[in-house]
Amino acid sequence: MLDVLKKLEEEGYEATIGLEVHVQLNTVSKIFSADANHETEEANTHVSVISLGHPGTLPVLNAQAVEKAVLMGLACGSQISRYNTFDRKSYFYPDLPKGYQTTQDKTPICIGGKIPLFGTNLLQEQVELHHIHLEEDAGKSIHDEEAGTLIDLNRAGTPLIEIVTNPSVAGPDEAAACLQEIRRMVRYLGIGNANMEKGELRCDANISIKKKGDSLLGEKVEIKNMNSFSHVRKAAIFELERQLALKLAGEPVVVETRTFDPATGQTYGMRFKETMNDYRYFPCPDLPPVVLDDQYLAGLQPRANENPRVYRQRLTQKYQLSDYDLGILTEEKETAQYFEALCQQGVEPKSAANWMNGPLRSLLNEEGKNLSEIAIGTQQLAELIKLVEEDKLVYQTAVQQLLPKLPKATKSPLKLAEELNLLVSEDKAELEAIVREVLISLPKETEAFRKGKKKLLGLFIGEVMKKSRGKANPKVVQQELLKALN
């Protein structure tokens, strides 16, 4: 358990953490207009009279945004609202061209549900959701010392889902794990890119502490706009410690909005005056209610099942993987799918996991590519693994010489190995000759070995392998060496 949680417990306190996570949806167009919804360098290019909030314009809801929000809800096991309305949330800010944000206040599209947590030593298995609602993102204010404040409205109208948890996240690690799982889910479902550094996934945390057993929550501090898992974790740790210290000193915790500064690892009260905002929510008269029926939801369920929890369950049950392997293999859907495909090609699960988490991953890192880019078919890899397991190819040779050639290969790994003359040689006489040659070239070491320095065997094996150009079977090499040495 984290030190801060232990400290809280010793003093009779407990932490209450709730998260509000904003996820940008990767729809083709914006939520209420036909403007393109993707990244662009140039400011104010993905805009139209609608996203600029010009007089006389009206919003038209993007069905794709609804679909993506429902996918998230179904994957979380939420109840999906059959009757959806939109509300206007009024406040003035320069990056909000209409003077209100169109959001869902009364009828969030998803109610309840949970985010399963995955990781070691976590205090809870899942985090319960309060709701998920659909809304539009605001634009961006860019504060420039010379030019003053500049407004970029490319982002204005980007569809967002806001995932709101219950205040039941047990601690900083659980908060980070929850956010990680949300990112995984978003990517598995294909509803967003969830790059935190690009602001496609943003997190606010509401943090308070209360005496154990108190039914009322403590004074809530909201930490805004964190964009990394570790920031959320560190901010929560800092904030819990800060609040505990205040309580122990008999000082009040001020209800406020704070920011986290990654440079210092501390949270700071935001300078602007935080009066109680009255957003005057009211139903948007420009958007007719959206009614979702059973058939619509049933149609989306199969896609919603493509989520990390389902994959983890299936991979655990079917392949008995270690938590370590499971974690790596299910981090991304394409990795998990690749793994399953490898197993279907007849590769042993453990072996498939080892190959994927070992040599394949190294190759991907070297080439700076991901699985879909590298173009090594599971059939190719399965054949390569089989060659190794059948002792037709030496593991190191397979990894170092053959694997990197697979991406561009038009031939099967076997053909390739044959052409490159890499297959294990079955020629005993040739091997015996190499062994003799090696021992003669290393007289001191041979002497030492015979006197008991058995560790030198590795050196001899290495030399023989080198001389055989990776074609000798290491097991046979060892047998032959021992025979010759003894």
Place this chain on the structure above:
Amino acid sequence: MKEYHRLDEIQEDLSLGKITCSQLVDYYLTNIERDKQLNAFVEVYAEEAKQRARELDKKIELKTAGPLVGLIFGLKDLICYKDHEVSGASHILKGFESQFSATAVERLLQQDAILIGRQNCDEFGMGSSNENSAHGPAKNPVDPARVPGGSSGGSAAAVAANMCHVALGTDTGGSVRQPAAFCGIYGLKPTYSRISRWGLLAYASSFDTIGIFSRSVEDNARILEAIAGRDEKDATSSSRQVAQYSNAQPHGTYRIAYFPELFDHNGLQPEIQEAYKNWVRELEKEGHSLVEESFPFAEYILPTYYILTTAEASTNLARYDGAHYGLRSGTSNDLEAMYKNSRTEGFGDEVRRRIMLGTFVLSADYYDAYFTQAQKLRRLIKEATEAILQKVDFIITPTTPTTAFEHKSHASPLAMYMADLFTVQASICGLPAISVPMGNDAKNLPIGMQIMGAAFEEEKLFAFSKIQQNNSR
């Protein structure tokens, strides 16, 4: 040139070569110039209209002209026309040019109508006298000492004074019907959602409709037929098929509800009481079945309307903040001051009053007491009105409690709000209603009567209105 009342007369003369589009445009431009002091137009598109008239005259020669050729129309300064200014008669939109045309405007232009200019109105459609305008008040052509009504006052005055043949206004609580009555012409507010709101500067979105001013029922029907119907740009626009309104013909007799309590209602000008009584008697004589009803929720209609419309207006007008377009106060040192100063300098008194009212009724502490209650009342009024319309074809009332009043005679906003008493019911309920001219009062000021029908029954409304039109000629 002869004074035309119907487009088909114009089109007949065009096809006979008696007149040309260019002559028509010149004629209206002359009238606009003649009646400049009425302040009906904010901007006249003289050169563009002439140019377009020349093009259309060629099309007539080639027999390729569209169905609305010869129609010269004006546009309330609350509806967008691409690459032209639209101000909502407000300082806050000074110099703002729209980048697109309202769907209704586009549809008229596609059928070869000619747009001759934008017309004065109350700021953002808020008012009943056209006195709340950044462009100054418009005047009633019947008596320039009097208001033309509002908010679409300039449009009504222009059609009545023959400065254009028809005009598009907007009607949120009576803003087409009331000025039509004051100026002695026809004014239709169609069923909510019948005409796309794309390009209409929002005042109260769940009430706003584009409305039509005309000098005949026939033209009103033709214009509605041209501009009504589903528009993908307005999610609230109805997909119901558009009827052939221009073919509307009365069939036999109708069942008509009226409110006897209005015969001696002290809020009503006596001549209007008389006219209403006489109309009811005449209808009875003509063989229609007249049914007595009482005005449902009479004392709640105006409060319900003003709570809901100001609530919607307070958010609809939030976009006019000085940050993006229109007026930005030059006297501000920080963001908050910029907002406050721009909106204070940009909006007139009535608009500010309604924004504050709307902000108040939506505020957390009063939301349930006002907004929620008003929403419930809206449903009750709608149900009660629809219940009457289940039994009858129409509900008839006077359009206004008085005829056109003098400028600056309604000092209190509440007195002004009373001018909407009969028109807001149809707006609350989203029902179609038309004001038809029905004689004059002792000062020779026009009286208008309102016919309200069931949702999407404009065809029947036009058919019945034609009977009234024929009777009054």
